[in-house]
Amino acid sequence: MQPRERILETAFTLFHKQGYNSTGINQIIADSNVAKASFYQHFKSKEDLCVEFLNKRHGFWFDRLNKFTSKSRTSKTKILASFDFLIAMNEAENFRGCSFLNLLSEIPSDNTKILNVIQRHKNDLREYFRKYLADKQLADHIYLLFESAIIESQLFKSQWPVTKSKSIVNTIIN
Amino acid sequence: MQPRERILETAFTLFHKQGYNSTGINQIIADSNVAKASFYQHFKSKEDLCVEFLNKRHGFWFDRLNKFTSKSRTSKTKILASFDFLIAMNEAENFRGCSFLNLLSEIPSDNTKILNVIQRHKNDLREYFRKYLADKQLADHIYLLFESAIIESQLFKSQWPVTKSKSIVNTIIN
DNA sequence: AAATAAATAGACAGACCTGTCTGTTTGTGA
DNA sequence: TCACAAACAGACAGGTCTGTCTATTTATTT
DSSP states (O other), X not given: OOHHHHHHHHHHHHHHHHOSTTXXXXXXXXXXXXXXXXXXXXXXXXXXXHHHHHHXXXXXXXXXXXXXXXXXXXXXHHHHHHHHHHHHHHHHHTTOOOHHHHHHHHSOTTOHHHHHHHHHHHHHHHHHHHHHOSOHHHHHHHHHHHHHHHHHHXXXXXSHHHHHHHHHHHHHOO | OOHHHHHHHHHHHHHHHHOSTTSOHHHHHHHTTOOHHHHXXXXXXXXXXXXXXXXXXXXXXXXXXXXXXXXXXXXHHHHHHHHHHHHHHHHHHXXXXXXXXXXXXXXXXXXXXXXXXHHHHHHHHHHHHHHXXXXXXXXHHHHHHHXXXXXHHHHHTXXXXXHHHHHHHHXXXX
């Protein structure tokens, strides 16, 4: 594997596991067996790597979501399966929550470059629910419960917010 | 004002405005006109100060919430007013979101000391809604929408998630 | 085989951070 | 007035961080 990909792979793991500010360039290059000069040949700064990480995570996350829900046929079952996807992700990633929301709290609020990537990701998620539902109000309602499910399960290190959100969605959806 | 209080006052402002990791001890003591030795006489570490900051913020936040909703008489209007409180806070604090949720993303996930304080705060908020509603499922539903309203308005730097959540709550509440 | 590009190791600058320490000044109560 | 405690200023240790630099080695291409 090429150095650039090794770096992205390592950043993908470490940024999500440890957070952005707690992960230094030195650890990234050590773990990916790359020289520091090579790193700065491929990425002009740590912030640059962060943007690429978020883009990679964006693709990864939606791919997995779509794969996970692909078995479901109806809109309703697809949406309910999306909550099951959250449960699976919490399990697989030890309740580390959403990389995008975590970064939102880590960056200064005037960092528009990264903020834009985060907003784009969440807009796509909002659109994901709107795609399946004619009732846009209902779609937003579900989007808000979905976001809560993510952040609250991270906070309480428990699946109850997801299962509760899912059961609420099950009743409000027609 | 005594040094200890000056420190807490400064930390209260800076931690919320800049975040925990972006605020150094040196800035705190400079802004509060206190010697470094004095700081470490009152707080054994930065983490120690962080816990006290969260406790102060907890009291501050619930005080303001209760004051803001005190005019409302019924459970329903009190709950709806709680969302108006969020709007006012976003306005006053420039969409910086919830200090507790922000810290959740900043600390390593094994920091149980701070995590406990965060969980306690959110449990109290969950209890706040349960206090007004016999239907505990409904109370949790509102709690989840309330949390979404906080985090999403911070994310989009916009009040729409709050007004949308509020209007949803207005329809699901009896 | 020679030339060019890419990757390597790792020292270094310059700036931050937390926490400790020394020594001085101020304030208060006996 | 004397003693004691509290706050002061600020140097310092020891560690972190990002990003730059030199100099060497490996690959690839012509």
